[in-house]
Amino acid sequence: MKYEKPFTNALQGGDKAFREMKNFSKTAPIFETSVFSFDSLEDVDAYLNGDPDMYMYSRLDNPNNRQLETRLAALESAESAVVSSSGMAAVFAAVMGLMKAGGAVSSGTRIVTSRYLYGGTRSLFFQELVPLGFTIVEVDSESPDAVLEALNESPRDCLNILYWETVSNPGMKAADIRKLTEAAHASKPGKGEDGCGLEILVDNTFLSPALFRPLEHGxxxxxxSTTKYLNGHSDATGGAVLSREEVVEHARKAVINFGSQLSPFESWLTLRGLQTLPMRMERHSSNALDIAARLKELPEVYNVCYPGLDSLRDSFPLGAGGMLSFDLESSAAAGRFIRGLNMISFSPSLAGLQTTVSYPASTSHRNQSDEMLRSQGISRSTIRLSVGLEDPDDIFQDIQQALKGGEDV
Incomplete structure (x- = not known):
């Protein structure tokens, strides 16, 4: 429609072109809008009465977010999903969702977790949740007895959230999720006579649902953190929580009320990445296994950690992901190695298409003491390697020449 005045044409001209479309674009459009329009008051009532095909405000919901949530739920075999602005926002929303679904209050919630926890999550737990009344209990993830002991020491009328990572960051310690969940649920089946409930929350960032689905294992x-493998292109930040409907709806309220919604464009970028997730994860895994095996043969390299090499490799028949870590002789050697790399870049994140390295002692675990680092299997010479999709010969050649002081091999 054309209007007589230029101001009106600039604002309204041509709007019917998309409002009256009768077919659909092959690729989902980006609904980069803060608010949606209605044709009538009856439509507003329909939305407020729960019409699932209507939207009002992108802080509450958006078609791009809805599509991403639906696809993620299908990938993880979950009833429902909610996305958030970051992986850390997802951790917080998941804890809130489990706590409220379990009928608990913060002062009656214990989080039992591994001492090999990602540094950012550990900071959230101890710096933010403890002052709110949560109790955090760290245990040795490699000792099932220690986990069960921590659960059995729970006071009465307390919700226990067992928080685990499928593969720890950056120590690369793989958890036997099936064995862990079976033992934990056997110890506290539902809400027992002591009034204690149990919920098991797993961070599956390092494997993704292409390789492992924790909900299918209890x-x-x-x-x-959808920022990592789910997006896969290092160009969108986000997070996701997946569970039964009740938990997700409480988590969704936390996302809305704390203002940690994912933007439509970030959702769209993550949806684009999901389309190649299985292929990428297969390649990441095969490359990482190749590189890990070669690193173990180098005299300059110590303590190569990759889940595909250890006793739990049979737990991941589809692959063990693209993340590994190793130690060098000293922190000075680690610095020389990073400076000597040519193709591989030093980037404090992970899971992109290109191979990158990070130095945990100065990034994710920067504020931790030497004693705390050692307790998590990390040293000041630990290198974390995010193995990309390049030819593994080129990846290894760059590692070799950097270990030799940056000289060409």
């Missing part, structure tokens, strides 16, 4: 909820 977990109650799963979360992701």
């Amino acid at each position: 977990a109650d909820a799963v979360l992701h």
